[in-house]
C-alpha cells in the first residue's frame with residue numbers, strides 16, 4: 001500500500017498502485033455467482049450474468065494484448081483449467097474495502113499467491129484501467145518468479161503501461177518533468193521511496209516508471225524486456241541487468257537515459 005497522503009487530484013494516478021495486500025476474505029466463494037472461461041473465472045458477489053461475461057471477455061482481451069506486448073507467440077501455459085486466474089468482483093467499493101482492508105482510493109488488487117484479482121462492479125475505471133492493470137501484475141508476477149527481486153517501480157511501471165487509457169494520461173506529467181529537469185535518474189528509481197515524496201513528485205515517479213517501461217517495450221520489444229525481468233529476478237543489479245538485456249544497444253546508462261528522454265520528447 002502506498003501514499004495515503006495523496007490528494008484527490010493525484011488520485012487518478014495512484015488509484016491502482018497498491019497490489020500486494022492479500023485478500024483472504026473470498027473464502028465463501030461457493031456462495032458467489034461464477035462465470036467460467038478459458039483463462040479466467042469471474043466471481044460476482046451479486047449475480048449479474050452480462051457483467052460477468054463482459055469482465056471475462058475483457059480480461060481475455062487484456063491478457064492477449066499483454067502477452068503480445070511481451071512477444072509471446074504461443075498461448076500462456078498454466079493459465080487453463082486449474083491454472084485459471086480468479087477475478088472477484090464485489091458489489092460496491094465499500095464491500096471491496098472492507099474485505100481487503102483497502103484505502104479509499106484503491107480500485108483493485110492482484111494477488112500472486114492466489115492468482116487472483118479483486119475489484120468492484122461499480123468502479124468507473126474497471127474495464128479500461130483496473131482490469132488490464134491487475135492482469136498485467138499477474139503476468140509479470142509469474143514471470144519474475146521471486147517477484148520481490150524485481151523493483152516495485154518496475155512492477156507498477158509495467159502494470160500502468162498496460163492500461164488502456166490512464167497510462168497515456170500520465171505522459172504529460174513526465175514530459176513536463178523532463179523539460180524542467182525534475183526526472184529521477186534511472187539508477188535512482190529503485191532507491192527513491194515514492195511514499196516519502198510530495199504527491200507531485202510521487203506522480204512524476206510513477207509516470208516515469210510507466211514511460212520507461214513503455215519505452216523499452218516499444219523500442220526493443222518483449223523478448224529483451226523478458227530478459228531484463230529474468231536478470232532482475234535472478235538478483236542482478238538494475239544496471240547489470242540492463243546491460244545484459246540491451247547488449248550492443250546502449251553504451252552506458254547515460255546513453256540509455258538520453259535516448260529515453262528523446263523518446264519522451266517525441267510523445
Ligand SMILES: [Zn+2]
Pocket residue numbers: 016017018019133137155156159
Ligand atoms: Zn499496481
